[in-house]
Amino acid sequence: MGLNDILRQAQIMQKKMTQMQEDLKTRTVEASSGGGMVTVTASGAREILSLSIDPAVVDPQDVDMLQDLILAAVNEALKKATQMAEEEMGQLTGGMKIPGMF
Template sequence: MPNYGGLDMQKLMKQAQDIQKKAAEMQESLKEIVVETTSGGGMVTVKISGAEEIVDIKIDKQVIDPEDKAMLEELIIAAVNEAIKKAKKVAEKEMAKVTGGIKLPGM
């Protein structure tokens, strides 16, 4: 392959392929990582994978009040949103290990 300005294109292509392979493996491993958040002083607990898939939601029976459905909805939303933030941080840290901190499109 031609050498463009001192760059070995074949070597660069190989490195890119290696990073893609490692990134794909990392994406799979994120499914095994689980983060947990709570809201309402532990009344609602959400577990989410590093791949941002909800694994479990627990709701304390004390917070289930048919007369105050809105409060329960707010607690669930708060816990899910916090769990998503944590999962994204975990994914970013894992991806940085693979890419050396370089942001890759779509990853």
């Protein structure tokens, strides 16, 4: 395999990675906490797209619980988005870990 072949493969890989990153922006994951009382939707690019809170969980006397439910749902959604991105990257790279990619 010559240098030109290596460079061509690197260019193809770069194009595929760019396309995958664009694709991840359009894909979503959802996570909830409190038995569905708080639901968060995130993109594969790890951006929070929506947050839904059941009015029944809104209690001015217990704001701490609502904050905990929101944090739990957001963190789970971001975790799922990261896992989705890592799985896509793994398919692209054949399972090889590339530092700094995800």
